[in-house]
Amino acid sequence: MTTLDNWRKSSYSGGGDGNNCVEIAARPTRISIRDSKDPSAGTLAFPPEVFAPFIETVKGQRHR
Template identity: 65%
Template sequence: MNWRKSSYSGGGEGNTCVEIASLPAHVAIRDSKAPARAVLSVPAASFAAFIESVKRGSQSAE
């Protein structure tokens, strides 16, 4: 899997965030501080809806 970190990652090596990997029908999510531990997988459409909701929420807070 090709894992990506957010551009908002903090810390010395950007390891205080979650990472995501796109799969054909799902998005995999893991803790960047413990990448060998459990991975959460959600349907891609649900993840996209979640991200859009977060974006709308942050825009209304500005």
């Protein structure tokens, strides 16, 4: 049996249709990320222990 991921949008998606950001799905063994504008284009998946450092790196890049 396949369990569907429970995708949720970032709180920073903005107004309007809310499709200007990313969605994440958390499971015990991985955190997946996809583009909310094109969810069928693919996903990035990370083990939970590396997800927080990945996000911190992305946030650091945003301030440059």
